[in-house]
Amino acid sequence: MLFNEKVKKTIEKIYRKVEVINNPTCYLYFLDDIREKVNKIEKEAPKNLKLYYAMKANPNENIIKFLKSNEYVRGIEIASEGELRKALKYYEPKDIIYTGPGKTQYELETVINKGIRLINVESLVEALRIQKTAHKNNCSKVDILLRINTDYYVDDVEENMAGCSSKMGIDECQIYDVINMIKGLDKINIKGIHVFSASGVMEYEKLTKYNQYVFDLVNKLQKQCDINIEIIDFGGGIGIDYSGANLQFDIVKYFDTLNNQIKDYNFENKEMILESGKYLVGECGFYTAEIIDIKDTKNYKHIVAAGGLNHMRKPAATGVKNPLYIINRNASPLYPNQPIVSAETVDIGGPLCFSEDKLSWDDYIEFAEIGDIVVLSQSGAYCYSASVLEMLSHMYPEEFIIEGEYNEI
Numbered sequence: 001m002l003f004n005e006k007v008k009k010t011i012e013k014i015y016r017k018v019e020v021i022n023n024p025t026c027y028l029y030f031l032d033d034i035r036e037k038v039n040k041i042e043k044e045a046p047k048n049l050k051l052y053y054a055m056k057a058n059p060n061e062n063i064i065k066f067l068k069s070n071e072y073v074r075g076i077e078i079a080s081e082g083e084l085r086k087a088l089k090y091y092e093p094k095d096i097i098y099t100g101p102g103k104t105q106y107e108l109e110t111v112i113n114k115g116i117r118l119i120n121v122e123s124l125v126e127a128l129r130i131q132k133t134a135h136k137n138n139c140s141k142v143d144i145l146l147r148i149n150t151d152y153y154v155d156d157v158e159e160n161m162a163g164c165s166s167k168m169g170i171d172e173c174q175i176y177d178v179i180n181m182i183k184g185l186d187k188i189n190i191k192g193i194h195v196f197s198a199s200g201v202m203e204y205e206k207l208t209k210y211n212q213y214v215f216d217l218v219n220k221l222q223k224q225c226d227i228n229i230e231i232i233d234f235g236g237g238i239g240i241d242y243s244g245a246n247l248q249f250d251i252v253k254y255f256d257t258l259n260n261q262i263k264d265y266n267f268e269n270k271e272m273i274l275e276s277g278k279y280l281v282g283e284c285g286f287y288t289a290e291i292i293d294i295k296d297t298k299n300y301k302h303i304v305a306a307g308g309l310n311h312m313r314k315p316a317a318t319g320v321k322n323p324l325y326i327i328n329r330n331a332s333p334l335y336p337n338q339p340i341v342s343a344e345t346v347d348i349g350g351p352l353c354f355s356e357d358k359l360s361w362d363d364y365i366e367f368a369e370i371g372d373i374v375v376l377s378q379s380g381a382y383c384y385s386a387s388v389l390e391m392l393s394h395m396y397p398e399e400f401i402i403e404g405e406y407n408e409i
């Protein structure tokens with residue numbers, strides 16, 4: 001969602017609330033933007049594609065609840081016992097998929113006893129643990145997906161999940177032997193495969209080529225291992241643009257091609273799963289922090305905001321900056337000629353006494369002064385929960401959920 005007049009007005013209203021006056025930092029999530037993303041997927045996706053929400057992108061319970069209220073969203077993907085507990089407040093066990101490269105015995109035991117829909121098995125060790133646990137607890141067969149680290153590498157994306165040496169999944173060259181071993185385990189039922197390739201993909205053709213590779217792999221596995229792969233889980237992967245140019249992944253062409261691929265391979269009876277995180281919620285969010293100080297130091301200016309890496313670690317951690325905006329508020333200066341930013345390039349940091357505490361850097365800013373608000377858009381995914389909220393024990397930023405117009409003050 002672009003930073004526009006509506007977003008600006010909403011932030012200005014929220015900054016009049018007492019809790020924000022006392023802790024002038026916050027996240028805003030616009031639910032209408034999430035609804036728009038779900039609607040786009042529903043409109044274009046193949047009929048046999050099921051949409052799951054990858055909770056790790058943003059575990060805010062109001063977002064989880066909102067997605068649950070949309071009938072098109074088939075379920076939720078979790079990756080820990082904590083996420084399971086949150087998911088169970090809103091979803092039935094049959095709507096939950098559990099993924100992740102390191103599941104403890106306790107976590108496995110918990111999800112097996114709850115009877116969630118699918119467990120993503122990421123190693124032979126994990127399969128054997130599930131077998132033992134199901135026997136110990138007298139459970140019926142556990143439905144699993146096998147996560148494969150395919151040989152295919154998607155070039156030039158934010159993050160590769162497959163096609164390289166990785167802790168995620170089982171290497172493609174080992175998967176045939178692993179399937180044959182798992183087939184001998186009486187408590188495990190292989191329902192399908194999980195083939196998450198890459199995150200933050202902006203060009204649809206990259207995923208399209210990968211999907212072709214996966215469909216060939218499915219045919220090979222079915223033939224050589226004599227199994228029926230009912231489910232193909234693509235994981236997440238659809239990206240959002242952080243350049244500020246509002247580029248969009250071409251979802252229409254992507255799903256149109258996927259539809260044709262499904263027809264070509266006669267895969268209409270297989271279930272395709274998309275566990276989307278970044279695409280669903282990344283664009284709905286804004287991080288904001290008041291400018292507390294401006295330092296003119298050794299020929300370069302630094303804006304010091306009320307929150308930094310402790311609230312919003314993503315830019316510093318990934319090296320990818322978020323689009324930046326300044327809301328001017330004309331606060332009275334504390335002394336004449338106090339530093340301002342005027343048509344120059346500056347860094348923006350937070351209140352932590354570490355130089356890596358940066359919200360942004362090398363930014364050309366037309367005008368900013370103390371009391372203004374720094375706004376980072378595209379902050380709905382992997383931002384709040386991926387930050388070091390306990391660092392220096394600063395206050396946590398409030399999270400505001402906006403639906404329609406924001407009127408409350």
Ligand SMILES: Cc1ncc(COP(=O)(O)O)c(C=O)c1O
Binds near residue numbers: 056077198236276278
């Ligand atoms: C197993 C799994 N599924 C889905 C996702 C969501 O991916 P994205 O945010 O790229 O949509 C992730 C993210 O790391 C993941 O690990």
